[in-house]
Amino acid sequence: MSLKVGDFVTRKSYGNDLLFRILKIDENRVEIVGEEIRLIADAPLSDLTFVSDVERNTHIVEEKKRSESCYRLFRQxxxxxxxxxxxxxxxxxxxxxxxxxxxxxxxxxxxxxxxxxxxxxxxxxxxxxxxxxxxxxxxxxxxxxxxxxxxxxxxxxxxxxxxxxxxxxxxxxxxxxxxxxxxxxxxxxxxxxxxxxxxxxxxxxxxxxxxxxxxxxxxxxxxxxxxxxxxxxxxxxxxxxxxxxxxxxxxxxxxxxxxxxxxxxxxxxxxxxxxxxxxxxxxxxxxxx
CATH class of the missing domain: 3.40.50.2300 (Response regulator)
Known part of the structure; x- marks a missing residue:
């Protein structure tokens, strides 16, 4: 499928370890930013895997658990x-x-x-x-x-x-x-x-x-x-x-x-x-x- 600005993706070359959103597309190069981490990177279109809403929601649930643990410790x-x-x-x-x-x-x-x-x-x-x-x-x-x-x-x-x-x-x-x-x-x-x-x-x-x-x-x-x-x-x-x-x-x-x-x-x-x-x-x- 054709990727566009705002889509969520992962990088194949990094084992699809982090969730990114597309910030800018320039021909075959894409500027991406981490959804939960403060990282910005460039990647070729061929290295990106589209993340569906279902997959993203699963990621959000897991990330929320991690964040809630930190929040509870802070409140304590x-x-x-x-x-x-x-x-x-x-x-x-x-x-x-x-x-x-x-x-x-x-x-x-x-x-x-x-x-x-x-x-x-x-x-x-x-x-x-x-x-x-x-x-x-x-x-x-x-x-x-x-x-x-x-x-x-x-x-x-x-x-x-x-x-x-x-x-x-x-x-x-x-x-x-x-x-x-x-x-x-x-x-x-x-x-x-x-x-x-x-x-x-x-x-x-x-x-x-x-x-x-x-x-x-x-x-x-x-x-x-x-x-x-x-x-x-x-x-x-x-x-x-x-x-x-x-x-x-x-x-x-x-x-x-x-x-x-x-x-x-x-x-x-x-x-x-x-x-x-x-x-x-x-x-x-x-x-x-």
């Missing part, structure tokens, strides 16, 4: 943290809950509108305030400052699609990565706006991104130390963990990576303070919108 950790917060704020009197919490506000910039919608839905499910913006990765360094001025976030997520292209260079060469240079430039621009790493916490990167370059550029957290694929929702779990950790505490990097779908081979970072602020009494009204 959040409940434990909330119980501790309540104990600290009420002096151990559990019937006195007259305090409020202000989670860190997130600006999530994503190169994929489908991923952005999935991420913002999850932020809302986790109870984390977020503003989302979609743009191509190459536009991010140009737009980042104006967005930061407008939103004034506590946490910045810069992500989309990436890939290490062996034919373009070695793993320690930025030119060998499809979009790492744009992510790094955006991080550097953000650090001009706010240099302090605890005043603006930054996650940057996607599948196979050049981790070391992103950390050197000023990111608190980044992908991908082992140049592996990361899940579309991994940036959400990292940003949400920082948002919901009290600012007097440091975020445990081990706990943070434990709450992701990819783990330490795909994600890493540096010691960072939490951004949740607690206060009382509950008559306070958040006027930040």
């Amino acid at each position: 950790d959040s409940r434990l943290m909330r119980n501790r917060n309540q104990y600290e704020m009420t002096g151990g009197y559990t019937n006195n809950s007259s305090y409020f919490e202000l989670p860190g506000r997130i600006l999530h910039i994503d190169g994929d509108p489908v991923y952005l919608k999935k991420c913002t839905d999850l932020y809302e499910k986790l109870g984390v305030p977020v503003s989302g913006a979609h743009m191509q990765e190459k536009e991010m360094p140009l737009q980042i400052t104006s967005l930061l001025e407008m939103v004034r976030p506590d946490i910045l997520v810069i992500t989309g699609h990436d890939a290490y292209m062996r034919s373009k260079g070695e793993q320690n060469e930025v030119k060998a990565y499809r979009n790492t240079k744009y992510f790094a430039e955006a991080v550097r621009e953000a650090r001009k706006f706010e240099p302090h790493m605890d005043n603006l916490v930054i996650f940057a990167g996607a599948c196979q991104s050049y981790f070391e370059t992103l950390i050197r550029a000023g990111a608190n957290f980044a992908s991908s130390p082992d140049r592996i694929n990361i899940h579309a929702l991994d940036p959400v779990y990292i940003a949400a963990k920082v948002s919901l950790t009290p600012f007097m505490d440091s975020v445990s990097i081990w706990e943070l990576l434990r709450n992701t779908l990819t783990g330490e081979k795909g994600l890493g970072g540096v010691e960072t303070k939490g951004l949740l602020r607690r206060g009382m009494p509950v008559k306070y009204i958040d006027d930040r919108g």
Whole structure:
């Protein structure tokens, strides 16, 4: 059958291991993006296998099981943290809950509108305030400052699609990565706006991104130390963990990576303070919108 933009496919040369959607078709070359992983790739038409709605639904069910397991773990950790917060704020009197919490506000910039919608839905499910913006990765360094001025976030997520292209260079060469240079430039621009790493916490990167370059550029957290694929929702779990950790505490990097779908081979970072602020009494009204 004739393939078209938006169809779901797998790659024969990779054992049909990952689900992709077609982004662009140019004669016999096709640009594809991962449906659940933040990978972008080129493939010949002859290497692609069409995925029917039935097959895709089966994949979605399996992926949902995996995602739900991660979500339950995150919620479990959040409940434990909330119980501790309540104990600290009420002096151990559990019937006195007259305090409020202000989670860190997130600006999530994503190169994929489908991923952005999935991420913002999850932020809302986790109870984390977020503003989302979609743009191509190459536009991010140009737009980042104006967005930061407008939103004034506590946490910045810069992500989309990436890939290490062996034919373009070695793993320690930025030119060998499809979009790492744009992510790094955006991080550097953000650090001009706010240099302090605890005043603006930054996650940057996607599948196979050049981790070391992103950390050197000023990111608190980044992908991908082992140049592996990361899940579309991994940036959400990292940003949400920082948002919901009290600012007097440091975020445990081990706990943070434990709450992701990819783990330490795909994600890493540096010691960072939490951004949740607690206060009382509950008559306070958040006027930040």
